[in-house]
Amino acid sequence: MSIEQILSSAPVVPVVVIDNLEDAAPLAQALYNGGLKALEVTLRTPVAAQAVKIMKETVPDAYVGTGTVVDKATFEASVAAGADFMVSPGVNDELLALAKCTDIPFLPGAATPSEVMKLASHGFKFLKFFPAEAAGGVPMLKSIGGPLPQVTFCPTGGISLDSAPKYLALKNVICVGGTWMLDKQLIANKDWQAIEALAKQASEVK
16 A cells, blocks of 8 residues: 555545544544545544544545654554554654654655655655645645656645645645545534535545
């Protein structure tokens, strides 16, 4: 399993924050039923790593990965949780060294040409472009694609249902990351049917 296979599974990767562990299974099922096959669970809450395990059991055919992998602790927590992939908002030398010691696909983040060049020199062909909108959005990615056509991106950060197609139209974009299908009120109300409908809408973005 490669990061390319995972990112190719759907046009949108939902970036999931789990506050309540009881939401993990029904939320994973709703997103998967809606057609989103790769789920990124951010390690920003105390229950996140446990949620990854539950989601993997609930939807075994999905790719359940971790996000906000920023240091050795979050990297090791991802491995222990059985993450199918890991995503970082940026990169540092510690993470680069750790990534070389595991078979788990790793998607490091970059926001500038220098960061892209550094990661490309370490063999990374797929990167997270973050924070997408704040870092220049579609024009920035288009510009980076000129001198660095060998790198493909999953832009994340501030992307909406309306702007997603503009990113996906770029040659150097494989998918986008987003949160718009994870309406907090719907999750609080446990309206999994509505979440599934939003996921389906996201899975059909072109």
